[in-house]
Amino acid sequence: MLSIKYLHAICVTALVATASAQSSDDCLLPQSFTGQGNFAFDNSHATTGLEGQAQAICLSFGTSGISNDIWFLWTADATGVATLKTCFGLGLDTKIAAYAGAVCPHPTSGIAALACNDDTCGLESEITFAVTSGSIYLLQIGNFPGASGGPGQYDLAIAGPLEPGTPFCFGDGSGGPACPCAALSSSGHGCPNASNSTGAKLTGSGTATVGADTLELSAIGMTAGQPWLVFQGSIPLSGGGGVLFGNGKRCAGGDVKRVKVGTATPGRTASTSPPTGGPPAVPLSTLGAISPGDLVHYQFWYRDPFSTCGSVFNLSNAYSVQW
Secondary structure, rough: OOOHHHHHHHHHHHHOOOOOOEOOOOOOOEEEEEEEEEEEOOOOOOOOOOOOOHHHHEEEEOOOOOOOEEEEEEOOOOOEEEEOOOOOOOOOEEEEEEEEOOOOOOOOOOOOOEEEEHHHHHHEEEEEEEOOOOEEEEEEEOOOOOOOOOEEEEEEEEEOOOEEEEEEOOOOOOOOOHHHHHHOOOOOOOHHHHHHOOOOOEEEEOOOOOOOOOOEEEEEHHHHHHHHEEEEEEEEHHHHOOEEEOOEEEEEEEEEEEEEEEOOOOOEEEEOOOOOOOOOOOOHHOOOOOOOOEEEEEEEEEEOOOOOOOOOOOEEEEEEEEE
16 A cells, blocks of 8 residues: 555656656656656665766865765756756755756866755755856765765746846945045945936946847936946956046946947937837947957946036946956
8 A cells, every 4th residue: 555655656746747756866867857846756776976066166064975866867948047956845855956068077077066055944945146148057966975865856046137237336425535525326336426326337238249148227216318328348447446536436447448429318328229110220339349258348438517526427236247
């Protein structure tokens, strides 16, 4: 007669997606699937291979091993940050890892895991890693060495897209000199201006890849109807804290180039993307003569003519992009 515990396991497996139910014990023959969702696995009879057993990032409680491991070859269906987790309270002591591409991480391969985790939710696991739509990733699901395998579930979800750069040099008092007139902006913004006490905020989107550049820089909280320009620099000034300049802080220096100009919209926004119906934009990597491997720092300069803080221009926060 089937035990209640075994019947429960069968029911759980039937209720979740079955795309990965036939998991593979062999890294060279991983089970392939595409997309996001909740999936079943069973490593009750899995062995422990050589692959993925010596990853430095997997070191936990004195061991890097992942026992009873099974393998999946996953194709991401979106760009962003993927979360893989086994946090379903099914009593398994799981350990998981993810690798870019389809080559098995044999000890002599030199392949490093993108992420690895033993215990995040009790004895169960969760990892996050950046993914690109259409790219493939090896997923390794197993147990902490010495723990038993069994039927379980894992969930895959992608949040994004992943931002292409890192903002820095704010007017919110978090670092560097205080804004002129001792004004404070909102968190993550540049110094306040006469039209917007929160200050201008620069963000990025797209891909910063020379030869396939889709990077766009956008700002909110500008001065409506006033001219702006985007410039780039090769170094962050004062260690990233910036120096006082006009009504704001200049944060990008070194080899400085002006890369784009425009006029802020009535909604106080600005963007390097072309207007609707206009000709395609020249890529920022072309405008700035960027080479692969360059670390470039961007900032919006804009007119702030109604300020009572002593100058007629201001700046957004800065934004670093690794090309």
